[in-house]
Amino acid sequence: MDHHSTTSSSPSDNLMAAILSHPPRSFSSLISSLSTDHRFIRSRLAFLLLSPPHFSFALARLHSLSLCQKSLLLARLLLHYLNLLLLSPSPSHRLRLLDFDAAILLMAMCDSYSPNTSPSPVNWHSIITTHLLSSLLSPSGLGSTSWPVVSHYVDTAAKCRRFLHVVSGGTVKSVGEMATSSAAVVSLPSVESQGESGDCVVCKEEMETGRDVCELPCGHRFHWSCALQWLGRKNTCPCCRFELPTEDVYGEMGRLWRKLMRMGGG
Numbered sequence: 001m002d003h004h005s006t007t008s009s010s011p012s013d014n015l016m017a018a019i020l021s022h023p024p025r026s027f028s029s030l031i032s033s034l035s036t037d038h039r040f041i042r043s044r045l046a047f048l049l050l051s052p053p054h055f056s057f058a059l060a061r062l063h064s065l066s067l068c069q070k071s072l073l074l075a076r077l078l079l080h081y082l083n084l085l086l087l088s089p090s091p092s093h094r095l096r097l098l099d100f101d102a103a104i105l106l107m108a109m110c111d112s113y114s115p116n117t118s119p120s121p122v123n124w125h126s127i128i129t130t131h132l133l134s135s136l137l138s139p140s141g142l143g144s145t146s147w148p149v150v151s152h153y154v155d156t157a158a159k160c161r162r163f164l165h166v167v168s169g170g171t172v173k174s175v176g177e178m179a180t181s182s183a184a185v186v187s188l189p190s191v192e193s194q195g196e197s198g199d200c201v202v203c204k205e206e207m208e209t210g211r212d213v214c215e216l217p218c219g220h221r222f223h224w225s226c227a228l229q230w231l232g233r234k235n236t237c238p239c240c241r242f243e244l245p246t247e248d249v250y251g252e253m254g255r256l257w258r259k260l261m262r263m264g265g266g
């Protein structure tokens with residue numbers, strides 16, 4: 001029994017509030033990217049179901065994965081959802097098509113599985129097909145308005161919280177305890193320190209005028225060498241704990257989740 005769902009605002013409500021907080025222009029591009037993605041996922045799943053060799057291949061691939069690898073695959077798909085909802089310009093941890101197929105099949109298995117109806121051995125093809133057909137005949141499947149598609153993404157992304165909670169036993173490192181992703185580090189801007197920059201918080205030494213220092217997205221500045229050393233171990237600003245992208249899939253899920261929750265005022 002889940003007693004957590006009785007709290008005042010649900011994660012889905014917060015997520016909905018977060019995406020409604022996008023300015024109108026971004027909001028319409030969000031709607032169009034969600035609709036495109038939704039059609040793409042549907043068509044990949046339909047392709048797998050209609051092509052027995054591809055279906056068997058994806059299923060065999062899933063069976064060959066360990067539980068850890070399966071949860072990592074699901075995490076990367078959920079990360080894809082979070083990136084879409086945040087309109088991230090360069091989505092992190094993009095899945096290759098082969099992994100993407102396996103991930104959507106795994107998600108479809110999770111969505112359509114019900115312990116009391118399935119016989120043993122489980123006929124995944126028939127279970128997923130039945131589930132897909134019934135969802136195709138739902139408002140989001142018929143594509144009458146964009147809202148059902150939006151709420152489908154919100155509901156799926158809302159699984160992240162529970163997912164992070166389940167895998168948190170040892171797999172998920174705490175905030176700031178992961179290295180910053182190298183892509184995020186190389187994209188940090190270099191600025192010339194202007195006399196009043198003050199001391200570098202990492203080494204406590206002054207940042208001399210005219211020397212290049214690096215600036216984090218939160219606006220805090222450090223010596224380049226100090227920043228590189230720090231960000232090689234942590235993904236938070238040493239001054240304000242602003243979170244930077246990380247290479248860790250679960251860490252990234254947590255970071256984007258918190259970002260959406262803040263946007264939604266939760």
Ligand SMILES: [Zn+2]
Nearest residue numbers: 200203223226
């Ligand atoms: Zn320094």
Ligand SMILES: [Zn+2]
Nearest residue numbers: 218220237240
């Ligand atoms: Zn900062």
